[in-house]
Amino acid sequence: MPLDTSRVLDSELIRKYLPRGRTIEELEQELEPVIKQELKGRIKALLKEKDAVLVAHYYVSADLQELAAETGGFTSDSLDMARFGHEHPASTLAVAGVRFMGETAKILNPEKKVLMPDLEATCSLDLGCPAEDFAAFCDEHPDRTVVVYANTSAEVKARSDWMVTSSIAEKVVAHLHEKGKKILWAPDKYLGDYVQRKTGADLLSWDGACVVHEEFKAQALKDMRIEDPEAGVLVHPESPRGIIEQADFVGSTTQLIQAARDLPHKKFIVATDRGIFHRMRQAAPGKIFIPAPIAGETVDCIACAHCPWMAMNGLQNLTRALETGENEIHVDPQVGRRARIAVERMLEFSRSLRK
DSSP states (O other): OOOOOTTOOOHHHHHHHSOOSSOHHHHHTTSOHHHHHHHHHHHHHHHHHTTEEEEEETTSOHHHHHHHHHTTOEEEOHHHHHHHHHHOOOSEEEEESOHHHHHHHHHHOTTSEEEOSOTTOOOHHHHTSOHHHHHHHHHTOTTSEEEEESSSOHHHHHTOSEEEOTTTHHHHHHHHHHTTOOEEEESBHHHHHHHHHHHOOOEEEOOBOOTTGGGOOHHHHHHHHHHOTTOEEEEOTTSOHHHHTTOSEEOOHHHHHHHHHHSOOSEEEEESOGGGHHHHHHHSTTOEEEEOOOSOSSTTOSSTTSOTTGGGOOHHHHHHHHHHOOSBOOOOHHHHHHHHHHHHHHHHHHHHHHO
């Protein structure tokens, strides 16, 4: 099915919402080690005091990923972040990531307090799929089962039948396709295209893209592989088709880390956010990881292989959120109840796959 292009959020509007100036992550790279240790010590004490647990995404800074591990928290992809936060007994979840991750945590745990370092940390896929426009799109295609990617607002999830993450999207759509369902997919057109090609499903897609993954350039990757033919290529399926077609392995962030460990290559070209390199180096010590080529490191580059909103998470604003209780995620209860149906369908399906 052709992509619907009538409601795509203009790239200039995406640029309007991008963080300006240096990010928290960049500024904190210049902190003295002793100051970082003081901040980490303060956060550890606050987590205990507030009965809180830290849940972090692979794309945030190494400092936050390490802190999660050191405090009994968790660092993973958005599917396992949702699972962990739902199953952990803590009364407060501190989510280091982007806003839709905090909202998903709140949807699954309405009784818990959910805090984030910065509520302005969002996602181009979320911004590019406004709830009202998406509802109208759904209304135009009432015969389709609505499957939305996790990178969407609570309101969009509330309008859907299923929520999926990249690690389970193909399996869910294949399951629905076997049942004869036609799919309305949102918002990532590249992931939708990948899932459609893998499953053969009748899939109509919203026209959205991630500012990080859309920057990877197929011809430049071909040139890089010619120069370094022994390097493996790891690709997240939010990338354009020309990038995916060159991959030695395509998968979610967790799956890419496992592939980096298990594949025999000594060097990898990686087409996803370079924040993942910290965990890849831990999983595969001694191997070399380099980012896939992008549009350019100057004015043409929007995200430069690292999500600018993920980079808004830091030790300092996490400390402040825990101290003050500010930056709390709120989801309208009615919206949350509807959205929870779609999220729990995914979690239940995931559990059935593990049996």
